[in-house]
Amino acid sequence: MADLPLPPGSTLGILGGGQLGRMLSQAASRLGFNVVILDPEENSPAGRVSQGQVIAAYDDPTALQVLGRVAQAVTFEFENVPAASVQTLVESGAEVAPGARALAVAQDRVDEKTFLNSVGATTVDFAAVDSVDDLVAGLERLGVPALLKTRREGYDGKGQVWVRAVSEAADAWNAIDGKPAVLEAKAAFTRELSVIAARGRDGQVAVYPLGENIHEGGVLRTTLAPAKVDRKTDARAREIAAAILNGLDYVGVLGVELFDLGKGVLLVNEIAPRVHNTGHWTQDGCVCDQFEQHIRAVAGWPLGPTEPHARVEMTNLLGDEVDQWTALAAEPDARLHLYGKAEARPGRKMAHVNRVSKL
């Protein structure tokens, strides 16, 4: 294994060549690292700003061996990394962060909720569902409406369906193709918050101010940060973040989506063991953004500061909304971040804009 902290001039590997990999690569370059991307798509957004790209599937053993040998540390832009891929990388000599446990927990919604509650990061009530009978029993216990989600995969509202009556159980089960699932009680929340936090290899924890998130059609539209929260809520969010990071012996940046029930009561919706869309505001609101923070943690460097120097409204530009760049380029307080994606398919995350104002 490599000696830590990794010196500048070392090579970092990133699985995934999308916008998160791209922004991670840019942050790593700023710290003097060379970056190699693994992504099946030729000329990926991240590959185009990196020293090299291995063009192969994420579970291609040869590609993973090459990456593990050329890179002293490897990280990911997504959580659905096969456990066998991590194993191959580790055997090839690379430090891998976050580790196998964090990935395994984040890949299975039942395991995730079980873990979260075990460390005091309370979630909504839930039930594991492996059959229509399980679903009916779950609906009777949790009440309706309730949200049925596949245990694995699925993101941005995909692979999930609201069940509004016990009589809809069979239809709902079919809608998710009868896959192993979790049923979640509906939370009576007033708003959605998120907290972006990091943990270094030495156990140091750093937490950014909370963001308030607005979703549209299951996809994040806007994050306002720092969110206006009372002290109790802020303290509780920090406590939750630290409990999760320490509970997973985590290394890197983690995103935690929260339901705000008011009076300092927060429920964890889900976690993402990676840099997170709701943390993009840090690029223009903090001197050390979530991307540099993640690279610092992965490379065994001390974590950077998380204090904000500006208020930021982050808005995702989806599909052809990216054509708004002409107007946005002329807005003095709008900082544009474009991902270099060639095809603006409907709903595809193409860019984001950080609108900056005084704290």
Add this chain to the structure above:
Amino acid sequence: MADLPLPPGSTLGILGGGQLGRMLSQAASRLGFNVVILDPEENSPAGRVSQGQVIAAYDDPTALQVLGRVAQAVTFEFENVPAASVQTLVESGAEVAPGARALAVAQDRVDEKTFLNSVGATTVDFAAVDSVDDLVAGLERLGVPALLKTRREGYDGKGQVWVRAVSEAADAWNAIDGKPAVLEAKAAFTRELSVIAARGRDGQVAVYPLGENIHEGGVLRTTLAPAKVDRKTDARAREIAAAILNGLDYVGVLGVELFDLGKGVLLVNEIAPRVHNTGHWTQDGCVCDQFEQHIRAVAGWPLGPTEPHARVEMTNLLGDEVDQWTALAAEPDARLHLYGKAEARPGRKMAHVNRVSKL
């Protein structure tokens, strides 16, 4: 020629693969551009964070034609671009900025000073020197000590010599290999300032706050910004910057080094038609740094804001000073920018650190 403003997804070419090209490339990527570098050194610092690199000399006609065809706009990280290279790029279909006139003026210290004084950007007294006789006459007119510099090339204190007596004329002339030169009177300045300014394709001018610079052995060590200056000095610096930019019909970012004589009197030392080492502080002091600003101008976008949100002390790390990264990584307010250069030769610019504090 390309239609302006250039949309994201366009390709920008950069001549020069060093740290300035690297930071320009990173800024261009953030705005969704693809970047191709031209540099004779394989795997250059800029090439490693760009989509591609043409490995060839800066005056290689075929390489320039390739770059001019693949890139919709081309810019430079240094001023000593051969005029013929610019011509080839333009003929190949690329927008080139800054233009031939700005480069020509900046490449010849006599032409530069003549131009500067013609637009009211006063310099020290000077004399063109083409022989020992010219030098003796110059010394008699300007007094001693005076600074003899080659008209062309030379940077960071190279290609120049102080002449302390008329009797030293022949030795001084030999010291610069008898090249066409300029003799400069010594300025009675109290400190060195610089102003980084930009001009868009529509003639819009944007000026960053002044920096105060400390040189060591002819090489920049530190820039403090925003510099503490009175209103008169600030206004005069802005006036000088605008006069130069407009006088050259300039497009892009320009660095202007100034001698502060006090009481609002400033003399221009020299100009650099590019992003400038004394502007690196903007990366952590302004939401739109000099690199994004230059790309905006080159691509025909509106210029970004130049107000500072922090005070910054920028320090260059030369040669093996880059080994200080371990200590610097642990300094919470130190933002590190490493250039990814493999070999830490003595005096080589390897990285800089921006120490950030409240305004």
